[in-house]
Amino acid sequence: MTSITPTRLSDGRELIYFDALEGSAALHRDAVATHDTRGLPPRGPAGTARYDALTGEWIAVAAHRQSRTHLPPADQCPLCPTTPSNLSEIPTDYEVVVFENRFSSFGPDLGDLPATPEWGTTAPAYGRCEVVAFDSAHEGSFGSLSPQRARTVIDAWAHRTEALSAMPGIKQVFCFENRGADIGVTLLHPHGQIYAYPFIPPRAATLAARAAEFFEASGGKQTLLGHALAAERASGDRMVIEGKHFSAFVPFAARWPLEVHLVPHRRVADIAGLTGEERDELTTVYLELLGRLDALYPTPTPYIAAWQQAPIDDALRPASYLHLQLTSPRRAADKLKFLAGSEAAMGAFINDTTPEKVAEALRSATPATRKDPA
Template identity: 70%
Template sequence: MTRLTSTRLADGRELIYFDDAGSPEREPSLLEDHRDLPPRAEPGEVRYDTLSGEWVAVAAHRQSRTHLPPAEQCPICPTTSRNASEIPAPDYDVVVFENRFPSLGPAVGRIPAAPAWGTAGPAYGRCEVVSFTPSHTGSFAELGETRARTVIEAWSHRTEALSALPGIQQVFPFENRGADIGVTLHHPHGQIYAYPYVTPRAASLGAAASRHFDASKGRESLTSSILNAERQDGSRMVLESGHFSAYVPFAARWPLEVHLVPHRQVPDLAALSGEERDELAHVYLELLKRVDALYPTPTPYISAWHQAPLDAALRPSGHLHLQLTSPRRAADKLKYLAGSEAAMGAFINDATPESAAERLRAVAGDSVTRGRETAHTLPEGAST
C-alpha cells in the first residue's frame, strides 16, 4: 500500500507525501519547513457573468507567482542546503501540497446561490500541486508503473478528501505539459482544482450525460454508449485492455485528442477498484508513450480527468474519463485558437480523427508492447 505522511508548511499549507508501496516511515525531523514565509493571502474573488451564466475567478495575486525558474531554484525539487523549496524533505516519491499562489482558496465555503448582475464573492476552493517525481527533468511517461500507481493513489485520495470540503462542487485533476501549453514550472507535475461551482465545460457535458441517462432509464451512461459505439466501429480505437479503452473521438476538436475510459461506470478516480488502478497505471503510461512517439520532440498536452460533479442532478449520470488533447498539428506547427474557436467555440480540426488514431496505433513500440503483454492479458480482438 502507498504510505501517506501529512505535514504543514511554514505558512500553514498542507503537504502530503505519497511514498511508493514498501517505503519506510519518514523521519519526523525532516518534515519541518524552516522557511520564514509571509502569511497566506485572503481568497481572490469570483464574479458572476450574467451574459453567459458562468462564474469567473479573479486572482490578481497570481501575477507574482514563480515563472520558469532555473533548475537550482525549482520550488518543487527536494530541499537542499542551497534551495529551501516547497518540499522540506531531501527526497520523496510523490508529493501533494496546497498551491502558494492559488486561483481558488485557501478558504472554503459556498458562493452565492442566486447570482445576478454584479454578484461577487470570495473565490472559495482549493488548488493543489502534485509533483510526480523528485527529478527535475523527465515526464510522466518516463515514470515506472509503481510510481505511476502512486500518483493514481494520490489523485484518488485527494479527490475523496476535496470532495468532502464545504461548498466544493467539482474536483479536477489535470496536467499541463510543455512550454507550448504555458507551463510555469519545468519539473514534472500536475494540479488539482476543487471548484465551488460546476465549471462551464463540466456543466455542458453533464447536461448531455443526464439527458442520455434519463432516456435509458438509468441503464447506461452516455460515455458507455459512446465507448461501445467506438469499439464496434474500430477505426478510431487506440488501445483496449481488460478495464480501460482509449480512442480518438468521432468529432475530435484537436489535431491530437484521445479519450481514455474505464469500462465500468464510476464517478471519479476514488471509486476505482485496486485492480482498476493497477491497470490504469499501465495503460496510461502506454498512452503517454505513444503520444510522445509521434514526433521527434516531446508532445505538449493537457491531460484532463473529467470526474462527475458533486451536484446531485449531474452526479448519477457521470462517468469518469480522461480527455488528453494537444495543439500540435505537425512537428513544427501548433493549432492556435483563432476567431471561430476562441470567439464562437466552433472548432475546426485540421486532421481527421481516423488518421490520428492510426498514427497512435502505429507508434506502439516494442518496449510498450512487451510491457503490456507482460503485465496484462488483452481480450481477444483487442487493438494493439
C-alpha cells in the same frame, strides 16, 4: 499499498507525502526531516470570484498569481527537494507529494457562492488548488515515470479527489497535467495540479447535462459515454488501445489535432471509485498511451491531460462517467493549432486532422523502451 503522511508548511498550507516504499514513509514520519524552515508569512484570504451575468459563469480574479515562479533554473526549482542552497516547497526527498498551491486561484477559504447572483455580484474565490509533484527528479512528465511511481500518483489523485469532494462548498474536483512550454507551463519539474471549484465549470456542466439527458431518456439504464464507448469498440476505426478494464480511442468528433479519450469499461464517478485492479491497468494503459503520443514526432508533444470526474451533485452523478481527455494542439511536427476567431470567440472548433487517421498513427506508433530504475 501507498502510505500517506500529512504535514504542514511554515505558512500553514497542507503537504501530503504518498509513498510506495516503507523507507520513504519512515522518513516522512520524522517531524524533524519534514519541518519547513523557511518561516513564511501567513497566507492571505481568498481572491475574488465575479459573476458574468451574460454567460451565467463565474470568473476567478487572482491578480496575485502575476508574481508566481516562472521557469526557474533547475537549482532554484520549488518542486525539487530542499537543499541548503534551495529552500523549496518540499522539505525533504520524496516519491510523490501533494501540497496546497502557494499561488492559488481558489481558496484557501471554503464556502458557498451566492445562490442567486446577478450583474455585479462578487464573492470570495472559495475552493482549493493543489500541486501534485510526480517525482523528485527535476526533468520528465507523467509519461516518463516508472510504473510504480505512476501507480502512486494515481493513488494520490484518488485520495485527493475523495478528500476535496467532502470539503464544504466544493462542486467539482479536477485533476490535470499541463505538459510543455507550448501549453504554458511555468515549471518544468514533472507535476500536475488539482482544482477544487466552488461551482461546476462550464465544460463539465455541459458534459454533465448531456449525460443526464441521455440517462433520463434511457430510463436510467444506459450512460452516454458508455454508449459511445461501446460504439467505438464495435467500430474499431478510432480505437488506439483496448484492455480488460480501459480503452483509449480518438473520439468521433475530436476537437483537437491530437485528442484521445481514455475510458474505464465500468462506469465510475471518479478516480476514487476505481478498484485496485483497475488502477493497476490504468497505470499500464496510460503510460503506453503517452508513449505512443510522444512517438509520433521527433520531439516531445505538448498536451493537456484532463480527468473529467462527476460533479458533486446528487442529480448529476448517476449519469456521469469518469474519463481522461488527452488533447494536444500539435497538428504537425513543426505546427501548432492556435485557438483563433472561430474557436476562441465562438466556441466553434475546426479540426485540421481526421480522427481515423490520427488513431491509425497512434496505433502504428512504437513507444520508446522504458528505462525503469533498478
